[in-house]
Amino acid sequence: MSGFFGVASKDSCIFDLYFGIDYHSHLGTRRAGIATYGKDTGFKKSIHNISNSPFRTKFENDLDKFEGNYGIGCISDYEAQPILVRSHHGAYAISTISKINNAEQLVEEVLKGRTHFFQMSTGEINPTELVAALINQKDNFIEGIQYALDVIDGSLSLLIVSDKGIYAARDKYGRTPVIIGKKEDAYCATFESFAFLNLGYTLEKELGPGEIVVFNENQCRTLVDPNKEMKICTFLWVYYGYPSATYEGINVEDMRYNCGKLLARRDKEKEIHIDVVAGVPDSGTAHAVGYANESGIPFSRPFIKYTPTWPRSFMPTIQTKRNLIAKMKLIPVHELIAGKSLLLIDDSIVRGTQLRETTEFLYESGAKEVHIRPACPPLLFGCKYLNFSRSTSELELIARRVINELEGYEVTDKALLQEYANPDSEKYEAMIEGIRQKLKFTSLRYHRLDDMLDSVGIDHCKLCTYCWDGNE
Ligand code: SF4
CATH class of the missing domain: 3.60.20.10 (Aminohydrolase, N-terminal nucleophile (Ntn) domain)
Structure with a gap:
């Protein structure tokens, strides 16, 4: 961007x-x-x-x-x-x-x-x-x-x-x-x-x-x-925009609280025990505040980002070092993790590498369970409209990798991919279970597209949803 x-x-x-x-x-x-x-x-x-x-x-x-x-x-x-x-x-x-x-x-x-x-x-x-x-x-x-x-x-x-x-x-x-x-x-x-x-x-x-x-x-x-x-980019609210930014009259932080609220409402129907709700800094934090406020489960910061000497603009070009730097920025607070069932909200899952490492790091710090709730649906299509620094080839997207494994070949057929995008389909369920197992989460439930668009609060037809449902 x-x-x-x-x-x-x-x-x-x-x-x-x-x-x-x-x-x-x-x-x-x-x-x-x-x-x-x-x-x-x-x-x-x-x-x-x-x-x-x-x-x-x-x-x-x-x-x-x-x-x-x-x-x-x-x-x-x-x-x-x-x-x-x-x-x-x-x-x-x-x-x-x-x-x-x-x-x-x-x-x-x-x-x-x-x-x-x-x-x-x-x-x-x-x-x-x-x-x-x-x-x-x-x-x-x-x-x-x-x-x-x-x-x-x-x-x-x-x-x-x-x-x-x-x-x-x-x-x-x-x-x-x-x-x-x-x-x-x-x-x-x-x-x-x-x-x-x-x-x-x-x-x-x-x-x-x-x-x-x-x-x-x-x-x-x-x-x-x-x-x-x-067709304004919906990702501006979910991830890219700064919390104090407002687009089309809708503030980013406010949208993220709504997003967390609607995620929590869906979870109310399930019977899982959670001790604390947390967000992956930075954008996941606001989604987590919204979730905690709606669910009544306490919000907590089990890992803290060390900001004084790690400005966001410092980005080594070698991928292995980038992952290491991303990890070094986060410091665990063992007292808030040990023996706890954590519900963790991230803005999205792209390749899944970082979130898997974060989850491992929480288990190593004594977490009992790690439940993951991405604030947007599974990413199935690469963005055609904006130059994102973290954009990646479609084949690297974790959801696409799991679909390929389930189907046994490299799926490019849009209609089939769109079946996987339908949260009420069996294919969707199989894909989510595949991602959950690969990334070793206790449970995984993505935001539904309709709920996420409701969280923005403007006419759905004015929002770009291509990277989730392939609709142009
Ligand atoms: S495809 Fe996704 S990231 Fe790209 S403009 Fe549309 S909503 Fe934004």
Whole structure:
């Protein structure tokens, strides 16, 4: 995932920009960048690798070099951005949140015009550069942005800073959010709604799917009205969003309490004895609070995350070390574990490796039973719409591995996979039992899709559910 922030201000935008971008640090661990524009100073840009050091540390020495009253910046989990572009639209800087499944085909189309791209060391074209090239195919920014939103298969939201102000556009199905904030002498655009609150902005509006606006320090104008159809990513509430974020009027922490509440209601029908409810930090904790409040079973923290020297952005690239680091961050509290039946809530189960290790670690610390309640249904399909750092090949998903074992071959038939997604089917029961045995849980019950969508509380048809049920 990635996040961005942009400011158009009467005076210097640098302070707001610096802290506004920093509040997106939970959305990416690889690169960050800032681009500013001032009438007298033109464009300035800086990009840093943030894989081993947080955004603020990396950029604090650059701050003096930035000038101007317009600026954008991002935390990126993938490509280096923002990029500076000189085109028939004039000079501009652009930052994107995208996943472009048809990149090869679009690159070929653009190359017919005998232009060129810079190739990244991976052999791919920087997706933000591709978006800029698509925008440059049309006569003006509005048509260009609309064209890019239309032709990209996947998703695209963007910010552009030019001498005319800042353009902001939200993905045509609204998979990721873009929110506009306002204060006396400035406007801002942000992925995370809370990023502007401590900077003195108030909510102006949340862009609708496909909506395009342009703003400066005085006003924000809609250039293209929103589409009606929406498919916002449900995972934003379940896992990715920061607890203080609000999308479509629904706060993340609040949704997680609801999620835990509905999980607990289903468990009331079962007769299992639980001593304490706990969450896998960080996102599992809020789901567990909701469960504990509804069930009346005490909430507890049987392991604590050691945060002072383990910032989330520190991520070694070698997988074996990543698992080790994930483990070293968690410290058990033996007094809260020994002899207890624990009910543990995690946001989801991807490969299952980490949760199996956590469970083993609880048994080693003396736990009597470990009951697992993921806050979303089994992941059966890889996300086609967003660039997740923890996304994985579909074949690595624990649910898919178990289905393959049950069927005796590598299942790719969507209709069959959808039978496994039905929580009232025998196939679903067999899959859950297979996962439970593999990961050595005492009991395992996933959230039902309908309950999880109810926990968000907006129209189900506005929510993307592809990774659970394969519905596009
Ligand atoms: S497939 Fe899943 S992760 Fe991807 S956008 Fe849809 S809900 Fe989000």
